[in-house]
Amino acid sequence: MSRIQAYSREFMHCMGIPGHMPLPMTEYSIEDLKGMARKLRRHVITMISTAGSGHPGGSLSAADIITALYFRVMRHDPKNPRWPDRDRFILSKGHAAPILYAALAECGYFPLEWLTTLRKTGTCLQGHTDSTLTPGVDMSAGSLGQGLSVGIGMALAARLDKKEYRTYVMLGDGECQEGQVWEAAMFAPNYKLDNLTAIVDFNGLQLDGPTSKIMDLEPFVDKWRSFKWEALVIDGHDMQQIVDALQKSAQVKGRPVVIVARTVKGRGVSFMENNVDYHGKAPGKSETETALKELA
Amino acid sequence: MTDYAELTTREAFGKILTELGGQDSRVVVLDADLSRSTMTKYFAQAHPQRFIQCGLAEQNMISIAAGLATCGKIPFASTFAVFASSRCFDQVRMCVAQPKTNVKVVSTHGGITVGEDGSSHQAIEDIALYCSLPNFNIVVPADSIETVEAIKAAASTEGPFYVRLGRSKTPVVYTSGCSFKLGRADTLREGNDAAIIAIGIMVYKALEASELLEKSGVSCRVINMSSIKPADRQAIEAAAAETGAIVTAEEHLLHGGLGSIVAQVLASRSPAPLASLGIKDTYCKSGKPDELLEANGLTVGDIVDAVKSVLARKR
Numbered sequence: 091m092s093r094i095q096a097y098s099r100e101f102m103h104c105m106g107i108p109g110h111m112p113l114p115m116t117e118y119s120i121e122d123l124k125g126m127a128r129k130l131r132r133h134v135i136t137m138i139s140t141a142g143s144g145h146p147g148g149s150l151s152a153a154d155i156i157t158a159l160y161f162r163v164m165r166h167d168p169k170n171p172r173w174p175d176r177d178r179f180i181l182s183k184g185h186a187a188p189i190l191y192a193a194l195a196e197c198g199y200f201p202l203e204w205l206t207t208l209r210k211t212g213t214c215l216q217g218h219t220d221s222t223l224t225p226g227v228d229m230s231a232g233s234l235g236q237g238l239s240v241g242i243g244m245a246l247a248a249r250l251d252k253k254e255y256r257t258y259v260m261l262g263d264g265e266c267q268e269g270q271v272w273e274a275a276m277f278a279p280n281y282k283l284d285n286l287t288a289i290v291d292f293n294g295l296q297l298d299g300p301t302s303k304i305m306d307l308e309p310f311v312d313k314w315r316s317f318k319w320e321a322l323v324i325d326g327h328d329m330q331q332i333v334d335a336l337q338k339s340a341q342v343k344g345r346p347v348v349i350v351a352r353t354v355k356g357r358g359v360s361f362m363e364n365n366v367d368y369h370g371k372a373p374g375k376s377e378t379e380t381a382l383k384e385l386a
Numbered sequence: 387m388t389d390y391a392e393l394t395t396r397e398a399f400g401k402i403l404t405e406l407g408g409q410d411s412r413v414v415v416l417d418a419d420l421s422r423s424t425m426t427k428y429f430a431q432a433h434p435q436r437f438i439q440c441g442l443a444e445q446n447m448i449s450i451a452a453g454l455a456t457c458g459k460i461p462f463a464s465t466f467a468v469f470a471s472s473r474c475f476d477q478v479r480m481c482v483a484q485p486k487t488n489v490k491v492v493s494t495h496g497g498i499t500v501g502e503d504g505s506s507h508q509a510i511e512d513i514a515l516y517c518s519l520p521n522f523n524i525v526v527p528a529d530s531i532e533t534v535e536a537i538k539a540a541a542s543t544e545g546p547f548y549v550r551l552g553r554s555k556t557p558v559v560y561t562s563g564c565s566f567k568l569g570r571a572d573t574l575r576e577g578n579d580a581a582i583i584a585i586g587i588m589v590y591k592a593l594e595a596s597e598l599l600e601k602s603g604v605s606c607r608v609i610n611m612s613s614i615k616p617a618d619r620q621a622i623e624a625a626a627a628e629t630g631a632i633v634t635a636e637e638h639l640l641h642g643g644l645g646s647i648v649a650q651v652l653a654s655r656s657p658a659p660l661a662s663l664g665i666k667d668t669y670c671k672s673g674k675p676d677e678l679l680e681a682n683g684l685t686v687g688d689i690v691d692a693v694k695s696v697l698a699r700k701r
Contacts (some may be wrong), residue, residue: 174458196485221485230485233476235415239446241483243461244454246438250414250459270477273446280441 113121118161120329127157127175128197131358132385133192133205139378141209144217145367148262149189151326151353153249158332160193160256168198171225177255178244179230182237183262183291184218191215191224199226236269237261238288242278245286245346256340260289265295267305272317281316286346287339288319293355297369316346316350326351356363358385387696388454390530391558395551396494398530398645400425402537403492407433413541416451416463416682420442424464424494439443444474444636445693448489452481455488460541466500466624467493467509467550475515478607483519491516491539494602496526496550497637498665498682499587499675509550514642516548517615523568526636527549528559528589532612535566550586552637554675557590559610571618577607580693581632585611587643588635588663588684595689611644626658631696635689637679640664659699661692 115245118126131153137384138144160166164177181190188208200214207213214223218232230241241259248255261271278286290310307313314321320342322329332351339347355369356362359381362373373381388391388405407429409414414436421427421439440447444465451461464470468491482489484509498508516524523545529531533551538549559574566572574589575596584592589610594605601668607629609621626632632652636644645662652658664681679685 112666229452230480233480236445236449236477236480239449239619240447240456243450243455244457245453246414246450246455247457247459250436251457270443270445270449274449277440277443277446332665380625 094360096245108203116301117184120333121155123161123329123333126161127154128358129384130157130189130192130196133195134188135373135378135381135385137188137192137205137208138372140206142186143209145185145358145370146362146373147295147355147365148183148186148291148293149360150181150362151261151290151355152186152189153357154329155260155289155291155332155351156189156193158235158329158336160197161209164258165255168226169369170196171199175253175255178228178230178241178257179269180232180241180257180258180259181219181239183199183234183265184231185219186337188217190219190227194226197226200224201205206268210366215381234262234265235270238271238274239277240283241286242274242283243286246277246281249283256285256287258287258289260291262296263290263292263307264295264304266290266307266310269270275314275317275319282344283346284343286334288346290350291353292346292350293353295355295364295366295369297366299366311350314350318345320345321348322349323348324349324351326353327357360384391561392523393530394555395527395530395533395552396423396425396553398533399426399494399551401494401535401536404428406538406541407436408543409647410460411436412458412460414438414454414459414461416440416447416449416461418442418465418469421467422493423466426462426464426685445477448474448477448491449481450465451489452485452487460488460490462490462492464492464494466507467512468507469498471512471515471592474660479519483521486521486545488544490549490551491547492537492540492551494551495553495681497552497586498678499637501619501675501678502653504672505669510639511616512546512666513636513638513644516646517558517642520657522546522615522670523613524548524549524550525568525612526585526614527588528610529556531558531560532566535564536612539566539568545622546579552587556587557588566612568613569616569618571621572610572612573607573621573624575606575608577605578629579605579631580697581607581609581629582689582693583609583611583622583625583632583644583648584635585614588637591684591686592635592689593692594686595693596678596688598686599693602676604693604697614644614647617647619651619655622648623656624653626656631659631678631693631700633689633692633696635663635684637684638664640666659696661693661696
């Protein structure tokens with residue numbers, strides 16, 4: 091059996107059985123979540139290092155938020171990725187795919203062994219997210235600026251079907267330079283989509299440098315508020331704040347919520363933190379060892 | 387009952403969409419401030435809960451449609467062909483073509499017969515753009531009757547669709563009904579001297595040309611290639627093998643559309659003299675539809691001349 095065939099067999103297995111009800115989720119404490127976030131960060135380093143390419147900076151800045159979503163906040167079922175009532179998550183900043191894959195694997199959507207196949211020929215874990223290949227990924231991404239619109243479609247579908255699920259979309263701050271983000275930002279409050287939460291992983295850096303220099307987004311929170319969003323500003327590495335904000339977002343009625351999470355690009359690895367070079371560069375062998383030690 | 391023969395293709399689209407919406411609650415419709423022109427207004431009136439007005443934001447519209455599709459809806463996103471293609475091409479590529487979401491993009495005002503509005507509104511590249519996308523089914527109906535069948539097929543067939551309609555009233559080709567089948571060309575008239583392969587408004591003109599040619603003793607096959615992707619390669623090969631001379635006609639640029647597809651099939655499988663009618667690597671101007679067709683070599687007379695030219699090249 092070829093590697094591709096082996097992966098696709100596992101893929102079919104992991105797509106689950108329709109109609110299956112979710113298993114009750116273990117309640118992760120804040121401390122548990124912090125531990126899981128550290129674990130996911132280690133996966134990210136190992137994955138990108140093994141692949142020899144990828145985007146560590148934006149994966150690490152998003153790690154705590156993704157952990158809170160997958161291990162505490164979202165209702166989802168790893169054994170049934172297409173459960174119709176599941177909460178939806180779209181990683182609009184698709185280059186942070188490694189952190190999402192790490193979370194999905196730890197949840198049990200697919201075997202942990204898949205993680206080190208990242209970016210390799212025949213893998214189900216593509217360089218940027220691909221909904222046709224990865225169990226638990228609802229929409230392909232990678233060309234920035236589109237995920238919030240997709241999330242609006244999912245939120246509209248929930249309303250039409252009178253379903254309770256919530257849609258979460260994570261964007262990068264640099265990504266918010268894309269015009270389509272603001273088309274979506276205009277749309278969601280007009281349709282009073284209170285089943286939609288946007289989360290901006292505001293790490294302040296993009297490929298070419300600081301967002302403030304490349305194309306300043308400020309006053310960023312005011313922009314969302316002027317578009318009639320409920321805006322929450324948090325420390326995107328404070329697990330309690332993240333969980334509280336995500337849960338609070340589900341309580342807001344009559345309009346969508348954006349959580350602007352102030353984060354540090356490369357968070358958790360000293361030499362990657364706030365270092366624009368690690369937007370899209372894999373760590374070498376000794377750097378990987380250092381990073382994994384720091385994250386131990 | 388609606389008499390679709392009396393309608394423009396876009397009116398027929400609006401009516402059948404409304405009917406389908408009544409039969410299947412999964413059908414939702416999105417428009418970008420053109421519902422009174424694309425005729426999705428009928429759906430909006432009948433099924434207001436499932437009509438999603440996006441305002442002037444085509445990129446957002448396409449991605450929203452994709453999100454709806456992932457949740458089991460059958461979204462029809464509609465706007466003018468220029469905006470439905472180039473304006474939101476990356477969104478179509480990323481959110482529809484690559485992930486194979488069940489989105490139906492139905493454009494109206496395709497081609498140069500949009501007329502007086504000028505080049506900004508004359509879609510002449512849309513078929514080429516959509517043909518370049520893997521996973522897409524592309525249909526250019528010949529008249530309002532075939533439009534109805536194409537829209538039904540799009541609604542009932544899983545996967546991305548692009549259906550291109552026009553603005554003006556077009557003569558009816560399918561006076562006695564139409565059995566549209568995706569991937570199958572429809573031979574409207576048999577003939578052995580040459581074959582005219584056409585799409586959209588050029589199909590009726592091809593039939594007219596074939597009648598004129600008949601009078602001068604030329605027996606012309608006429609093929610409606612409305613299902614342009616997947617294309618019916620067998621029909622093209624058979625036409626080449628059996629008639630030995632091919633003419634294509636489309637209200638679109640010469641490159642990237644019907645002419646290119648037919649040329650590829652001929653070159654690789656069944657060489658035959660080919661003449662392609664279409665817009666020649668240029669943008670067009672404001673004017674009356676018929677004047678524009680004449681200026682761009684897309685009249686019945688041009689088809690007749692093209693057939694004569696390929697006949698002269700036959701061995």
